[in-house]
Amino acid sequence: MSEAVTEMISRDQQRPVDKAASVNVPRRLRNLELVLVLFASAINGGALYLVQLGAIGAFDSSFFLPAMGLAVLVLGMHVALRFIAPHADPFILPIATLLNGLGIAGIYRLDLAYGVAGWESVAVRQVVWTGLAIAVAITVLVMLRNHRVLQRYRYSAMFVGLLLLLLPMLPLIGREINGARVWIGIGSFSFQPGEIAKIALAVFFAGYLVTARDSLSMVGAKFLGMRFPRVRDLGPILVIWAAAMAVLVFQRDLGTSLLYFGLFVVMIYVATGRLSWVLLGLLLFVGGAMAAAQLGYVGGRLNAWLTPFDQSVYDAQGGSYQLVTGLFGLAHGGLIGTGLGQGMPNVTPLANSDFIIASLGEELGLAGVFAILALYLLFVSRGFRIGFAGQDDFGKLLSIGLSFVVALQVFIVIGGVTRVIPLTGLTTPFMAAGGSSLLANWIIAAVLLRLSDTVRNQPRVVVQ
Amino acid sequence: MNRELKRVSGVVLLMFLALFVSTTAIQVFQADNLRQDDRNRRALLESYSTERGQILVDGQAIAQSQPAEDQYKFQRTYAAGDLYSAVTGYFTLGQGSSGLEDALNNELSGTANTQFLDGINRLITGQDPKGASVELTIDPAAQQAAFDALGNNSGAVVAIAPKTGAILAMVSKRSYDPNLLAVHDPDQVLSAYRSLESDPAEPLQNRAIAGDLNPPGSVFKLVVTAAALESGEYTPDSTFPNPPTFTLPGTESVVTNSGEGACGSQETVTLSDALRLSCNIPFSELGISMGDGTIRDMAEQFGFNQSVDVPMASTPSVYPTDDLGDAETALTAFGQQNVRATPLQIAMVSAGIANGGDVMRPTLVESVLAPDLREIRGLDPSVFGSPIGEDTAATLTQLMVNNVENGVASNARIGGVSVAGKTGTAENGTGEPYSLWFTGFAPADDPEVAVAVVVENGGGQGQSGRGNTLAAPIAKRVLEAVLNK
Numbered sequence: 001m002s003e004a005v006t007e008m009i010s011r012d013q014q015r016p017v018d019k020a021a022s023v024n025v026p027r028r029l030r031n032l033e034l035v036l037v038l039f040a041s042a043i044n045g046g047a048l049y050l051v052q053l054g055a056i057g058a059f060d061s062s063f064f065l066p067a068m069g070l071a072v073l074v075l076g077m078h079v080a081l082r083f084i085a086p087h088a089d090p091f092i093l094p095i096a097t098l099l100n101g102l103g104i105a106g107i108y109r110l111d112l113a114y115g116v117a118g119w120e121s122v123a124v125r126q127v128v129w130t131g132l133a134i135a136v137a138i139t140v141l142v143m144l145r146n147h148r149v150l151q152r153y154r155y156s157a158m159f160v161g162l163l164l165l166l167l168p169m170l171p172l173i174g175r176e177i178n179g180a181r182v183w184i185g186i187g188s189f190s191f192q193p194g195e196i197a198k199i200a201l202a203v204f205f206a207g208y209l210v211t212a213r214d215s216l217s218m219v220g221a222k223f224l225g226m227r228f229p230r231v232r233d234l235g236p237i238l239v240i241w242a243a244a245m246a247v248l249v250f251q252r253d254l255g256t257s258l259l260y261f262g263l264f265v266v267m268i269y270v271a272t273g274r275l276s277w278v279l280l281g282l283l284l285f286v287g288g289a290m291a292a293a294q295l296g297y298v299g300g301r302l303n304a305w306l307t308p309f310d311q312s313v314y315d316a317q318g319g320s321y322q323l324v325t326g327l328f329g330l331a332h333g334g335l336i337g338t339g340l341g342q343g344m345p346n347v348t349p350l351a352n353s354d355f356i357i358a359s360l361g362e363e364l365g366l367a368g369v370f371a372i373l374a375l376y377l378l379f380v381s382r383g384f385r386i387g388f389a390g391q392d393d394f395g396k397l398l399s400i401g402l403s404f405v406v407a408l409q410v411f412i413v414i415g416g417v418t419r420v421i422p423l424t425g426l427t428t429p430f431m432a433a434g435g436s437s438l439l440a441n442w443i444i445a446a447v448l449l450r451l452s453d454t455v456r457n458q459p460r461v462v463v464q
Numbered sequence: 465m466n467r468e469l470k471r472v473s474g475v476v477l478l479m480f481l482a483l484f485v486s487t488t489a490i491q492v493f494q495a496d497n498l499r500q501d502d503r504n505r506r507a508l509l510e511s512y513s514t515e516r517g518q519i520l521v522d523g524q525a526i527a528q529s530q531p532a533e534d535q536y537k538f539q540r541t542y543a544a545g546d547l548y549s550a551v552t553g554y555f556t557l558g559q560g561s562s563g564l565e566d567a568l569n570n571e572l573s574g575t576a577n578t579q580f581l582d583g584i585n586r587l588i589t590g591q592d593p594k595g596a597s598v599e600l601t602i603d604p605a606a607q608q609a610a611f612d613a614l615g616n617n618s619g620a621v622v623a624i625a626p627k628t629g630a631i632l633a634m635v636s637k638r639s640y641d642p643n644l645l646a647v648h649d650p651d652q653v654l655s656a657y658r659s660l661e662s663d664p665a666e667p668l669q670n671r672a673i674a675g676d677l678n679p680p681g682s683v684f685k686l687v688v689t690a691a692a693l694e695s696g697e698y699t700p701d702s703t704f705p706n707p708p709t710f711t712l713p714g715t716e717s718v719v720t721n722s723g724e725g726a727c728g729s730q731e732t733v734t735l736s737d738a739l740r741l742s743c744n745i746p747f748s749e750l751g752i753s754m755g756d757g758t759i760r761d762m763a764e765q766f767g768f769n770q771s772v773d774v775p776m777a778s779t780p781s782v783y784p785t786d787d788l789g790d791a792e793t794a795l796t797a798f799g800q801q802n803v804r805a806t807p808l809q810i811a812m813v814s815a816g817i818a819n820g821g822d823v824m825r826p827t828l829v830e831s832v833l834a835p836d837l838r839e840i841r842g843l844d845p846s847v848f849g850s851p852i853g854e855d856t857a858a859t860l861t862q863l864m865v866n867n868v869e870n871g872v873a874s875n876a877r878i879g880g881v882s883v884a885g886k887t888g889t890a891e892n893g894t895g896e897p898y899s900l901w902f903t904g905f906a907p908a909d910d911p912e913v914a915v916a917v918v919v920e921n922g923g924g925q926g927q928s929g930r931g932n933t934l935a936a937p938i939a940k941r942v943l944e945a946v947l948n949k
Contacts, residue, residue, distance in 0.1 A: 266472055269468055269472070270465055270468040270469055270472060271465070273465070273467070273468050309501070314503065324501075324503065325505075327490055327494075327498055328498055328501065328503075328506055328507075329506065330487065330490045330491050330495075330498075331490060331491060331494065331495040331498035331499055331504075332499065332504075332506045332510070333491060334491055334492070335491065335492060343506075344505075344506045344509055344510070347505050347509070361487065361491065365491065366487060366488060366491040366492060370484065370487070373480060373483055373484060376480070377476075377477075377480050380476055381473075384472075384473055388466055388469060393465065396465055396469075397465075400469060400472065404472065404476065407476045407480075408479075410480075410483075411479040411480070411482075414487075415479075415482065415483060415486065418483065418487055418490055419486060419490075420482050420483065420486045
């Protein structure tokens with residue numbers, strides 16, 4: 001057992017000493033959360049105000065007030081937490097609020113540039129979706145009083161997750177947008193079920209791995225100085241790999257495929273402690289992706305990543321035009337940015353979804369990008385903290401899975417925009433325009449809040 | 465499980481570290497390169513929404529940016545668009561620019577390196593970015609005179625102050641109104657551009673420094689005479705055989721003088737008379753005996769075969785660079801065959817002679833002024849080249865004065881002022897209208913202005929117009945406009 005963990009346990013064991021103070025702990029946590037939520041809402045309001053001043057030169061209450069109405073909903077969630085999860089982590093809600101609000105400001109800024117208003121306005125729809133997502137998050141908190149219930153539904157979760165993943169491949173309701181078939185739509189309403197699927201799959205992986213970890217930890221042949229799993233235990237990883245490859249080939253969505261597979265590999269590693277699973281997973285995915293690179297679009301993405309400034313790549317259909325234009329935007333922002341409302345993020349295609357970070361990076365500069373990345377990092381670290389401190393393996397695995405999926409998604413999309421990895425279509429959690437993504441991430445926030453409440457709330461005598 | 469989680473935390477930390485590094489690389493270290501990429505529309509758009517500096521003539525703005533109500537914040541307007549179109553050029557949003565608007569874009573938009581600190585200062589103090597203003601060397605009276613005198617002709621005028629190289633007038637006709645291209649609606653810009661481009665009068669060509677160059681004809685004899693005198697082997701009194709026709713060596717082509725006869729009534733003709741009467745045959749003979757190399761050397765020292773930045777880049781005037789046979793050399797000696805010249809180049813020849821043999825580097829820019837009126841750059845006269853010595857220059861001046869007072873450039877005479885000049889009537893091929901030239905300077909004893917005029921398409925008179933009848937009067941009005949100040 002490592003030092004950090006030993007230290008944590010010893011700290012935990014000291015806790016009963018200040019038992020008297022612990023009565024006030026939840027209130028202190030919630031008060032801290034209240035202050036932070038108010039602070040985040042103030043920043044969000046300031047950002048919207050600056051966008052209006054920068055882009056139209058005047059204050060316009062017709063969007064400002066409804067958008068700030070979200071602050072009321074967030075406060076409602078805060079109040080709900082006081083009653084149903086008083087021990088929950090005090091940072092998760094303010095971070096989600098702030099990221100969501102900055103995203104709305106960025107999307108609203110683009111709407112002003114595009115000259116759209118009313119229901120045409122992406123920002124208006126984003127506000128409505130945010131409201132809905134927060135309401136759903138509160139509902140999840142109310143309904144889900146004990147996260148262990150989820151373990152019982154692991155196979156249902158698997159079924160739901162796979163169904164959601166495969167829905168877009170169905171005729172009639174499946175929709176292809178910007179080359180990726182990851183949407184379902186009825187009338188003018190469209191939804192990306194894969195976003196919700198990631199929660200269901202995290203629940204399934206956590207539940208399944210808790211029960212199967214012992215057999216999965218059994219070792220077979222030794223190769224390259226590493227003990228590899230037995231061949232008969234390879235079933236699950238091959239199934240998940242096949243599903244990821246199906247997403248890659250049939251839905252043409254490298255990002256989603258990488259996200260699910262990465263999630264599974266990390267969770268199986270944490271559950272079994274076998275590095276060989278990671279190696280195996282990497283080999284399987286890289287091999288599969290290279291085979292898929294023979295498909296036009298993956299090869300094109302690789303070219304656009306490696307030589308984006310090459311004129312022929314730049315001009316190609318599905319080439320590097322968007323990526324390069326995004327880079328120009330970030331460069332235009334420089335260290336401190338052009339100021340909200342004063343840049344030209346609308347020059348970049350898809351500036352309000354995949355490229356929201358380039359839009360905000362242009363107007364807030366490197367300083368703003370660092371702040372946003374730091375917020376994500378803090379969010380993920382709060383989730384991992386639950387994983388470190390959790391008492392049941394299912395809760396630990398679930399919180400690690402959910403936080404890691406956020407981290408991986410941030411890495412895939414922002415890394416794609418900034419040329420760390422090839423660009424793939426994924427939404428930036430909490431920020432990018434899109435209802436399904438908002439809904440999914442607010443549910444993740446709600447589940448993490450529930451898990452953190454359980455961790456702090458329960459006596460420490462449970463065997464680690 | 466916590467040991468694994470620690471490792472995963474490390475991986476997540478590395479992932480975020482990669483993002484911190486990549487965004488820093490893009491927004492700090494590569495930012496300058498990315499900003500300078502030609503494909504970066506933001507840099508372009510940004511340059512449109514800064515207050516572009518003014519272009520000034522005698523303190524009056526001929527091009528300026530005025531506040532506009534649309535997303536670009538400023539509207540470029542040209543106070544006397546047609547009059548200065550050859551100087552200012554045009555400035556469009558994203559569809560190119562020309563003239564000084566293009567050549568001085570960095571200064572006008574405030575992105576020149578010399579304005580970097582000003583930019584930082586304004587960023588910190590919160591002022592809107594603003595470009596530098598450019599004061600021109602143009603003399604508005606000379607510009608107006610040249611513009612009016614050219615009238616509806618297709619052609620161009622360039623006037624230069626010989627001692628400094630300051631360009632006093634630059635007119636190209638047909639002119640156009642750059643305001644038509646400064647509108648913000650891209651469709652309007654495009655349709656205006658297309659109609660200007662398809663106009664048979666080719667208004668977008670700046671004939672003063674570029675365009676389809678004209679053969680210089682007899683004005684090129686100044687360069688040939690300069691080469692002859694500078695060689696030391698010839699004087700104005702050197703004589704040449706004076707036949708009424710001259711068959712080019714090795715061909716059956718025949719050269720005649722413009723008067724269809726001998727050059728004067730003598731058996732031989734002096735160089736001085738040949739220039740005064742602008743006869744072709746003696747110059748053919750001179751050219752053949754000097755050889756094309758000598759002529760080319762002199763022409764290139766005056767600026768042929770190279771581009772000059774005024775600061776717009778001129779199209780190089782041409783003296784053929786391949787070795788020429790005698791027949792071709794004979795034709796180039798009176799500015800035909802493949803010799804081509806811009807009025808700027810011909811004005812530089814006159815200005816060099818006027819300035820005792822030193823050609824000053826021609827420029828339109830008197831000074832570049834920062835928004836706080838501090839001078840960033842001033843006029844710094846420099847010698848472009850010294851093709852001839854003072855003696856040769858004095859002799860040539862004498863010959864050119866004689867040319868105006870007693871020769872074929874009589875229409876350039878100005879009462880009370882001695883004018884030096886040379887005409888040219890260049891052929892463009894069988895049946896094609898002539899290109900009519902005049903170049904000269906005044907006053908001959910203390911030159912203030914050198915001028916070159918070209919009138920294309922025979923000035924509407926086919927092959928019957930002459931340099932003296934059509935080009936010389938235009939030059940005279942420009943010279944008068946400068947001298948009467």
